[in-house]
Amino acid sequence: MHRSGATMAWNVFKFCTALRGLGSIMILLVLGVVGVTYYSVVLNNYGPALYDGGLDSITAVVVLILFHCLLVMLLWSYFSVVLTDPGSVPPNWRPAMDEERGEVDPLNGSEFNGLQSDPSNQRIRYCRKCNQLKPPRCHHCGRCVLKMDHHCVWVVNCVGALNYKYFLLFLFYTFLETSLVTLALLPHFIAFFSDEEIPGTPGILATTFLAFVLNLAFALSVLGFLIMHISLVAANTTTIEAYEKKTTPKWRYDLGRKKNFEQVFGTDKRYWFIPAYSDEDLRRMPALQGLEYPSKPDFDSQEYQTVQPLSASNCSLPPASSSGNNSGERERERVSRKAADGCENGGWLMGTI
Numbered sequence: 001m002h003r004s005g006a007t008m009a010w011n012v013f014k015f016c017t018a019l020r021g022l023g024s025i026m027i028l029l030v031l032g033v034v035g036v037t038y039y040s041v042v043l044n045n046y047g048p049a050l051y052d053g054g055l056d057s058i059t060a061v062v063v064l065i066l067f068h069c070l071l072v073m074l075l076w077s078y079f080s081v082v083l084t085d086p087g088s089v090p091p092n093w094r095p096a097m098d099e100e101r102g103e104v105d106p107l108n109g110s111e112f113n114g115l116q117s118d119p120s121n122q123r124i125r126y127c128r129k130c131n132q133l134k135p136p137r138c139h140h141c142g143r144c145v146l147k148m149d150h151h152c153v154w155v156v157n158c159v160g161a162l163n164y165k166y167f168l169l170f171l172f173y174t175f176l177e178t179s180l181v182t183l184a185l186l187p188h189f190i191a192f193f194s195d196e197e198i199p200g201t202p203g204i205l206a207t208t209f210l211a212f213v214l215n216l217a218f219a220l221s222v223l224g225f226l227i228m229h230i231s232l233v234a235a236n237t238t239t240i241e242a243y244e245k246k247t248t249p250k251w252r253y254d255l256g257r258k259k260n261f262e263q264v265f266g267t268d269k270r271y272w273f274i275p276a277y278s279d280e281d282l283r284r285m286p287a288l289q290g291l292e293y294p295s296k297p298d299f300d301s302q303e304y305q306t307v308q309p310l311s312a313s314n315c316s317l318p319p320a321s322s323s324g325n326n327s328g329e330r331e332r333e334r335v336s337r338k339a340a341d342g343c344e345n346g347g348w349l350m351g352t353i
């Protein structure tokens, strides 16, 4: 059961690797959809309707203003996700000593023995591929990515600590824009199935039909994705962590809905709906830099460890063995990697319907 599940996940991942090979073509695809939509809504339907007079002109003005505002926000968010580095580990990064618990810097101990790979635990993990220590919530995807959420084929980038907000805004504005277009083109789409004569060349009619179907499909699939991510933000969980901690009743980073939200969007309301942060937030919120995350004051990691199953079949990570041998470390990396792959697949499948 566990074996077949793992094999299947791996095969789907092979499929995803091929999609990732498309690389920047995905950006052209997104711009292509935007282009077809623009041509249909602005140039063929609502632009000409401006001169119809009466209610038609007023509707056209409203649709065109909303369409262009949302398009600017959508493209701004999109290119912010594409171009912003999701966060990489600074060279020679070392964890700060946890004085409260009296834990010492693990590097002063016996090599990396006893380092833990437990995702619920802030103790330090080590990436064998990058040969460096991993900060909490960091995962490897080609390189180590801070608070990695998933690898998104649509933005040809990893989504992590520094561009997660931009990714969420991209989803938000895509949902609003595609919903607006779906509603705006609905009367034209219905007209296809009526007996009346429809004005326009076959090319224009075909573009309107295509734009309607594409925008409806995106609106529905993005809505699902958006709802999922809103619940993840509310619980202060990444997609990878949600996959890893299925059976965890408590989560150390969950600080309550308001604080969890602010940790992603910042505390300054003026910046909530734009892909940027205020300088003050960037300065005083370590979570926005991706290396440190406050945890629940009353969080008891011992309690967590007793409820965590020891089996790797549900993708929770096995506890570190006291000898810290190589095969144990490799197994933890493998399970962690599998969890990351699962998210990539999930992200892709949800993004396509």
Ligand SMILES: [Zn+2]
Binding pocket: 127, 128, 129, 130, 131, 139, 140, 141, 143, 144, 145
């Ligand atoms: Zn790495």
Ligand SMILES: [Zn+2]
Binding pocket: 141, 142, 150, 151, 152, 157, 158, 159
């Ligand atoms: Zn990636």
